[in-house]
Amino acid sequence: EPEVTQTPSHQVTQMGQEVILRCVPISNHLYFYWYRQILGQKVEFLVSFYNNEISEKSEIFDDQFSVERPDGSNFTLKIRSTKLEDSAMYFCARGGGVSGGSETQYFGPGTRLLVL
């Protein structure tokens, strides 16, 4: 099955700036996820999104983070005021089923975010 696409592939920003990362999945999938991977560390779960609502979020996903699906297609992750420690690869993933029930997650190529 095809994966999701993500834009941009790379983003460099100044500390304190807002960034928006985009994920373009197949429109009839209902489950979407954001993960991040700090260089040299484990992939970490941020948030899951089902039927246009957040269904789970981790401790990392604090008030600086938000997700939405503004046009029913693109799925975005916004970081309101970036910190140096937000520098990481951010991966979008979609669930395997059209009707829900993830079991298998398919990952996008990632966005490399560098906060200076």
Next chain:
Amino acid sequence: TQLLEQSPQFLSIQEGENLTVYCNSSSVFSSLQWYRQEPGEGPVLLVTVVTGGEVKKLKRLTFQFGDARKDSSLHITAAQPGDTGLYLCAGEGNAGNMLTFGGGTRLMVKP
């Protein structure tokens, strides 16, 4: 908090050798997924195992899910240089769909 421990962290072997990567936890997972990740790219799914005791084969790769659904292994037979990469296991929790990832096993197969 669910944790997945992968071992070994690094493995360097000669072409043609066999190897096994382990993924262990004290928690039960509803499913377990194995991925391969190249530098600077997203994890690419290899297999999903769901049933305790399940064994799945993908060419020279054999994946097993423990009977209690707390552990899994990946066995590669007659490794080739093309198998070089980072292998990740990830467990789906019973309470939700989020994946908990292991730390990865970096495999190098020398010709």
